[in-house]
Amino acid sequence: MSSITTHTMPIRVRYSETDAMGFLHHGNYPAYFEEARTELFRVNGGDYRAMEEAGLFFVVVSMTFRFRSPARYDDVLNVTVELERYSAAKLEHNYTVRRGETLIAEGKTVLALVDGNGQVQRITEKVPGIPAE
Amino acid sequence: MSSITTHTMPIRVRYSETDAMGFLHHGNYPAYFEEARTELFRVNGGDYRAMEEAGLFFVVVSMTFRFRSPARYDDVLNVTVELERYSAAKLEHNYTVRRGETLIAEGKTVLALVDGNGQVQRITEKVPGIPAE
Amino acid sequence: MSSITTHTMPIRVRYSETDAMGFLHHGNYPAYFEEARTELFRVNGGDYRAMEEAGLFFVVVSMTFRFRSPARYDDVLNVTVELERYSAAKLEHNYTVRRGETLIAEGKTVLALVDGNGQVQRITEKVPGIPAE
Amino acid sequence: MSSITTHTMPIRVRYSETDAMGFLHHGNYPAYFEEARTELFRVNGGDYRAMEEAGLFFVVVSMTFRFRSPARYDDVLNVTVELERYSAAKLEHNYTVRRGETLIAEGKTVLALVDGNGQVQRITEKVPGIPAE
Numbered sequence: 001m002s003s004i005t006t007h008t009m010p011i012r013v014r015y016s017e018t019d020a021m022g023f024l025h026h027g028n029y030p031a032y033f034e035e036a037r038t039e040l041f042r043v044n045g046g047d048y049r050a051m052e053e054a055g056l057f058f059v060v061v062s063m064t065f066r067f068r069s070p071a072r073y074d075d076v077l078n079v080t081v082e083l084e085r086y087s088a089a090k091l092e093h094n095y096t097v098r099r100g101e102t103l104i105a106e107g108k109t110v111l112a113l114v115d116g117n118g119q120v121q122r123i124t125e126k127v128p129g130i131p132a133e
Numbered sequence: 134m135s136s137i138t139t140h141t142m143p144i145r146v147r148y149s150e151t152d153a154m155g156f157l158h159h160g161n162y163p164a165y166f167e168e169a170r171t172e173l174f175r176v177n178g179g180d181y182r183a184m185e186e187a188g189l190f191f192v193v194v195s196m197t198f199r200f201r202s203p204a205r206y207d208d209v210l211n212v213t214v215e216l217e218r219y220s221a222a223k224l225e226h227n228y229t230v231r232r233g234e235t236l237i238a239e240g241k242t243v244l245a246l247v248d249g250n251g252q253v254q255r256i257t258e259k260v261p262g263i264p265a266e
Numbered sequence: 267m268s269s270i271t272t273h274t275m276p277i278r279v280r281y282s283e284t285d286a287m288g289f290l291h292h293g294n295y296p297a298y299f300e301e302a303r304t305e306l307f308r309v310n311g312g313d314y315r316a317m318e319e320a321g322l323f324f325v326v327v328s329m330t331f332r333f334r335s336p337a338r339y340d341d342v343l344n345v346t347v348e349l350e351r352y353s354a355a356k357l358e359h360n361y362t363v364r365r366g367e368t369l370i371a372e373g374k375t376v377l378a379l380v381d382g383n384g385q386v387q388r389i390t391e392k393v394p395g396i397p398a399e
Numbered sequence: 400m401s402s403i404t405t406h407t408m409p410i411r412v413r414y415s416e417t418d419a420m421g422f423l424h425h426g427n428y429p430a431y432f433e434e435a436r437t438e439l440f441r442v443n444g445g446d447y448r449a450m451e452e453a454g455l456f457f458v459v460v461s462m463t464f465r466f467r468s469p470a471r472y473d474d475v476l477n478v479t480v481e482l483e484r485y486s487a488a489k490l491e492h493n494y495t496v497r498r499g500e501t502l503i504a505e506g507k508t509v510l511a512l513v514d515g516n517g518q519v520q521r522i523t524e525k526v527p528g529i530p531a532e
Contacts, residue, residue, distance in 0.1 A: 027296035163426035
């Protein structure tokens with residue numbers, strides 16, 4: 001399998017994403033992970049927007065976060081996503097968020113593939129870059 | 134016209150809506166206004182979700198905000214919306230946000246009505262609670 | 267211990283919280299959980315805003331989510347939070363989100379207590395409603 | 400005056416920023432404008448984070464938006480900010496958002512400068528890149 005399985009993208013913390021404690025609010029990490037995941041899909045030749053227009057949708061089944069150190073406004077964070085495992089039923093990604101050498105957060109998501117009616121689809125048959133088993 | 138043209142709803146500021154300055158971030162006001170507008174529509178017997186399912190969508194054409202005093206986490210704000218003017222082409226609403234007697238913010242939105250293809254529709258023919266002229 | 271350990275609050279899904287799939291975006295659940303947690307603290311006589319003004323802050327150490335069924339715009343969701351376990355070092359809460367009888371999501375958070383310098387504090391000595399062990 | 404008065408930055412629309420209509424929700428534009436404004440400040444040698452750490456804060460006094468055409472998930476938008484006018488009391492910026500040649504939105508903000516107690520400060524004395532009149 002020649003797919004690229006990891007990708008790092010920089011994301012700068014917006015002022016609107018901070019909270020009264022002065023830190024990046026933890027509720028923004030799902031969006032950061034999602035943005036990095038989209039980029040990993042893109043570097044593999046995937047186009048998630050076109051996939052949705054064709055009636056296939058990734059849905060998040062579960063997600064886990066562990067926060068190690070706070071991030072602040074204007075920090076440039078390196079969000080790394082890795083496709084850890086896949087099957088016909090689900091994709092499992094791991095994530096790390098770092099500012100330089102400092103580990104900010106870690107996480108994991110599990111995704112399933114559904115059609116426009118919410119019916120579960122076989123990922124290995126439908127998704128470019130995910131080879132049939 | 135017997136429609137109710139003004140409605141006040143309380144909204145409590147969430148921690149996630151604050152920013153590093155310790156205040157409600159100004160980017161949350163559009164959502165507050167929208168939530169109050171939905172309630173005004175509801176007290177007039179409208180159901181915006183059903184309207185969208187039937188293929189009619191309100192889109193924001195313009196919006197204006199004036200900030201008078203900061204709001205903070207856990208404040209209960211009274212968001213008042215008033216339907217100021219309407220025509221076949223647009224709805225104009227005014228808003229005030231208050232904490233007790235203190236004026237926090239004021240604003241205005243202009244909405245148009247479109248169908249699923251983005252074609253402009255005549256509001257006075259299509260929207261319950263907005264009588265034909 | 268006479269503390270109230272569970273609380274349910276209704277939260278109506280805002281339009282701004284939906285995504286292009288037509289569902290409540292998963293990134294909003296941390297804010298929903300946080301709002302319910304604040305209310306549980308309040309019904310126990312706690313005032314989280316006053317606690318922060320006094321220099322004590324809860325920080326999220328980890329969080330987990332499991333999504334069971336999608337929620338949509340204008341749904342009224344019942345968010346239930348339960349204080350499952352506590353110690354001097356951390357608070358563990360469980361959450362369920364339901365629309366009527368339908369289970370929408372489940373989750374868990376672990377919180378620690380820090381002062382303004384980020385130094386970890388003993389929860390059982392500092393937080394009202396959490397009795398010393 | 401040799402300051403740079405206009406800056407364009409690309410912002411890619413996140414999935415979390417879309418709404419059930421399938422478009423970028425209008426409530427995200429304030430954050431886009433703010434991010435572009437920060438970059439304009441940076442290319443002039445300013446460091447807004449350091450400014451806040453030194454006890455000076457820009458607050459939004461008013462903002463106006465006009466929406467011309469919808470944006471969608473994964474669009475790369477060019478957000479252009481221009482410092483239109485300044486005085487000791489306020490900064491006025493204009494904004495345009497474009498996708499290629501298509502005008503998506505326009506807007507305007509007025510900012511004032513305050514210290515940590517909310518007392519209004521003279522911009523032309525305190526802000527690097529804004530020369531004294």
